[in-house]
Amino acid sequence: MKYVKKFTAFILMSVLLFNCFSFAGFSATDSAVKKSAGFTESDFLHTEGKYLVNENGEKVVLKVVNLRAWLIFEEWLFPYEEVSDNYEVITVLEERFGTQKAYELLNTYYDNTVTEYDLDCIKEMGFNCVRIPFWFRNFYYDDNGTKILNDNGEWDFSRLDWAVNSCFERGLYVILDMHGAVGYQSDAPHSGKGKSCGLFEKNEKGERYRELTDELWTAIATRYRGNPAVAMYDLLNEPMCDVECTELERRQNNEAEYSRLYDTVRKADPEHIITLECIWTMFALPHKALKNWTNVVYQVHFYQNSDFIFNLFVFLTRLYYFNTPLLMGEFYPHKTTTWKNCFNTMDKYGFNWMLWTYKATGHLMWSSDWCLKGSKDGFERAKIKTDSFDEIKRKWGECQRTEIGFQDTGHYDKNVKANLNF
Numbered sequence: 001m002k003y004v005k006k007f008t009a010f011i012l013m014s015v016l017l018f019n020c021f022s023f024a025g026f027s028a029t030d031s032a033v034k035k036s037a038g039f040t041e042s043d044f045l046h047t048e049g050k051y052l053v054n055e056n057g058e059k060v061v062l063k064v065v066n067l068r069a070w071l072i073f074e075e076w077l078f079p080y081e082e083v084s085d086n087y088e089v090i091t092v093l094e095e096r097f098g099t100q101k102a103y104e105l106l107n108t109y110y111d112n113t114v115t116e117y118d119l120d121c122i123k124e125m126g127f128n129c130v131r132i133p134f135w136f137r138n139f140y141y142d143d144n145g146t147k148i149l150n151d152n153g154e155w156d157f158s159r160l161d162w163a164v165n166s167c168f169e170r171g172l173y174v175i176l177d178m179h180g181a182v183g184y185q186s187d188a189p190h191s192g193k194g195k196s197c198g199l200f201e202k203n204e205k206g207e208r209y210r211e212l213t214d215e216l217w218t219a220i221a222t223r224y225r226g227n228p229a230v231a232m233y234d235l236l237n238e239p240m241c242d243v244e245c246t247e248l249e250r251r252q253n254n255e256a257e258y259s260r261l262y263d264t265v266r267k268a269d270p271e272h273i274i275t276l277e278c279i280w281t282m283f284a285l286p287h288k289a290l291k292n293w294t295n296v297v298y299q300v301h302f303y304q305n306s307d308f309i310f311n312l313f314v315f316l317t318r319l320y321y322f323n324t325p326l327l328m329g330e331f332y333p334h335k336t337t338t339w340k341n342c343f344n345t346m347d348k349y350g351f352n353w354m355l356w357t358y359k360a361t362g363h364l365m366w367s368s369d370w371c372l373k374g375s376k377d378g379f380e381r382a383k384i385k386t387d388s389f390d391e392i393k394r395k396w397g398e399c400q401r402t403e404i405g406f407q408d409t410g411h412y413d414k415n416v417k418a419n420l421n422f
Contacts, residue, residue: 039168044228045273047295047325050350061352062173062231063420064129065122068357070114071134071159072179074190077360079395082385087193090137092384101389109396110159118402119166122358125412126420129173129231131354132163135180135192136216143182145212157223168229176220177234183209186241197243200253214264221268232273232297235261239277251284262293275299275327282317288324301330307341318349328353339415355416359402369411373402
């Protein structure tokens with residue numbers, strides 16, 4: 001793997017620091033997690049040291065599944081072809097059918113891909129939280145700040161409102177994840193548009209992107225302030241991912257934007273947890289005390305190639321951020337690593353975790369254990385440039401409902417179920 005070299009420093013560090021800390025008490029088995037449906041004010045989460053706790057002082061370990069391929073697309077997770085990313089999907093649909101018709105198609109997909117049936121399934125499986133990745137184009141028509149309005153002429157947050165309210169009723173926490181900020185925070189296409197990392201540009205355009213991202217986060221934080229179903233705000237997914245730069249440049253850019261967004265959200269909502277993503281290495285963020293950040297969770301993503309490397313990464317991350325709650329945002333066993341080892345190690349060192357992902361409709365989903373729901377028969381992939389409006393609408397319609405077009409992939413029973421016992 002391309003990040004293996006970075007672990008040489010970790011190994012040396014572990015030899016020096018291993019005996020300096022004790023990890024007694026990190027096990028998730030002493031957590032008291034609400035199993036009943038619905039939330040009350042006492043379920044509101046905050047941080048205490050390295051733990052998440054509710055208002056009753058009970059420790060809560062979040063075991064999360066992502067609702068990926070719902071509000072933001074990736075080609076391999078989503079049933080389309082002939083275009084490269086989410087931005088091009090919308091651009092081509094608008095060019096062919098006009099904005100109103102383009103969004104009619106998108107809303108058809110949104111309406112059918114995640115429903116109350118899915119949230120009931122997730123609750124029944126034993127997860128206690130869902131992460132909802134979204135991007136700015138769910139709320140703006142463009143990167144100039146043209147808001148998408150509802151029938152009352154107000155900024156339209158109905159999709160998130162439905163998700164948060166429906167999870168509230170089921171006793172499921174929600175992590176609101178800005179997967180694609182205005183201007184895009186990475187060169188990876190999973191932020192909405194590939195090779196377009198404009199959020200960090202040191203010019204007038206970059207500043208405008210940052211202002212609009214501030215505006216969007218202010219609206220979100222204001223809207224869900226005080227809501228106990230919202231576990232935390234995930235400010236930016238994988239910032240600076242795939243950008244060719246030094247680790248120092250990456251950290252400086254991330255730290256500057258996270259500081260700005262932290263202040264933005266805190267002005268609108270001083271109470272909810274904020275999660276900041278270190279992503280590939282534990283050195284990507286400063287210690288919270290150095291920035292006066294409070295009520296924060298640090299999140300890492302890791303794609304490992306051996307049990308040893310995964311265990312070392314988790315151990316050193318906990319060691320480095322010894323008094324901060326930690327969240328494994330994405331992880332996946334490769335080669336000699338096992339799911340059992342991943343879960344056992346995260347439990348040992350007190351990590352919350354997020355499974356990627358609940359369902360997907362891309363072309364590789366049945367053969368992969370990345371998702372819990374897929375289709376043995378595959379999916380009809382909408383040809384964005386050549387299919388008719390009606391044909392795209394059919395392909396993105398009822399066949400995308402889990403109870404109609406999906407089956408269990410076996411990943412849940414084989415790898416996940418045993419690790420959802422609280």
